Amino acid sequence: MPPLVSVIVPCHNSRKTLALCVEAAQAQTYAEIEVIVVDDASTDDSAAIAESLGAAVVRLPVNGGAGLARNRGMAAARGEVLFFVDSDVALAPDAVEQAMRMFDDHPEYAAVWGVYGDRPLVDDGIVERVQVLTGHYRQSELDVVHTGHFAVGALRRVVVDRIGGFDERLVGQWTNEDHEFGLRIAENFPVGRAVRVVGFHDDDDRVTSVVRKRFGRAVSLIPLVLKQRDLKPEREALHRPAELAAIGLTGFGLLLALVSPALGVLAVAAFGAFLWTVRGMLGFVRRSAGWPTAAAAAGLTFLYGFAVGLGGLTGALRYAVDPGFRRRYRTVSM
Template sequence: MNEQPLVSVIIPNYNYARTLSACIEAVQQQTYPSIEILVADDHSTDDSVSIARRHGVTVLETPTNSGVSIARNLGAEHANGQILFFLDSDVALDPDAVANAVAALNADPRLGAICGMYRAEPLFPAGLIKQYRAIQQYVWFGEVEGRIPGLHSALCAMRVEVFREIGPFNHRLRWTEEQEYGFRLNTRYEVRATREIRGRHDHDATVGVLLRKVFQRTRLGAPNWMRLNRLPGGAATGLRAIGSGFVFAAVLSLLLVPWLGPWALLGTAALLGIGIVLDARTYLYAYRHHGVLFGLQFTVLHLMVMFTSALAAGLGIVQGLLFPSWVRRLYGTEMTA
């Protein structure tokens, strides 16, 4: 590989005109000198395409809205670089992110992909929900630095020959494509996450959108996690999943209040306490860095997310057990071997 291989930064996009300029400009300001930028637009209905063209980057367009996997694959198909850097259009990279990604790939031929992490501050700080999500993902991603069983496709790099060997992103998936690709990639290579590749993410701004995404990704991912007997975040995710179960049980225990009275409330408090302890680092970060008032608000939101993820995981597991052919058809046996 050349000393400074060309890096193709592939930005899949659908209706993210509000963040696309910041995303592209951050790539254009990278310290690494050999970069081409391809925006793979998934038939946006806002001003995304015109914004991308004003920045002088290559713009590719899908004929219909087909999902992020199709957009990423389209970008990879037209890329000229020896390294592909996939970057979501709502992420603004730190200036040294691409240089650090290239250095990591050059240092270890066994490395299939190197993934970055979000910073604790959202791209456009505005409101409690964005700040909550930024902290949650900052803590969770930071726990799995090093080798990971999944993939952080929002900001990750791989050699073009590895992408061709593993194959394209699964176009059948719209919520769990990165989990499945990471599982597939890990059968032949190592995938690692590092704090050396950072970016600020424009997180969800409303509770409804946040919970809907958590529910969909968990429900659709759970059958495949069960089938493969592994979780995308490793041991830390396992403890947190157990904690979510305790939060779910705590909410259900409230149904017993008419019969058990204070004893049921005591049980609810105990179950909530266990659920919080199993994810203590997340709560502690919020209290330590943003104070008690924010910490209390954070706690309420996080308990809602934990309950939603437990409910979704349970439904997904039941769905996988009752309809195994649906799981095989969705993911494809060849995709998860």
């Protein structure tokens, strides 16, 4: 009999997309599946929706965050393979089958990380379309991957048995508990990217929301980058170092132009360098959705990268002056 796969869905107030998520998990071409929804103290009817669809539901009395919810889902799971799906993601019909096929083809892999699809689960406008297309491109272009993608990804249970689960000290928005666990897995086991393991994401559709998230996650990424220099997790971030450098130089050039307009040439040159670093992504967006969406992608990517750069500088300063911030990511307590 094929191995049982436990699909684990953490959710908090997810009524907009939860039914789409659970139904897609239940409709997989791989037959041996159990679906476990961990309701993280929702105040809407998320738990009732999951129960009405026949999913097993674990109810948490207090909102503890995605890491804790995933840990509770793993504790309730019976499968040899744990497949994580966010509640705003609907799997492609063969996603689990593709993950299991990759495990068969690569028995050395302890985890396989999937990708977001190239269309939104619920299309709420151009901001979301840019998010989805650029995210799909960034994930699909990576051959070597270390950071985990727990919105669409699977791991063997032996991983949890050996190194534990998510660090429950990393509670709160943008603490990167998923990146920490993904890096810990990659430090101990071979892992791989599975571009055929696809989930369609209901992404953010407001610029302010994306800016806040990118800034916040960049702050907490700094200690992980410094802790795991050998894995170089910054190379797998949504904004690459060369791209961020070009954005920073563009901003610096604009400041110099206030002193002397002639110095504005630095800003023009740096912005050209930025466009060059993201040319592959912009070409993909243009081919997928046309020139207007590509132009929007260029502007939004620059803005988001600027927020990431500020977040990284903030995180570096906090790492330098705040011992508690450094200790938070230093060791794992299970």
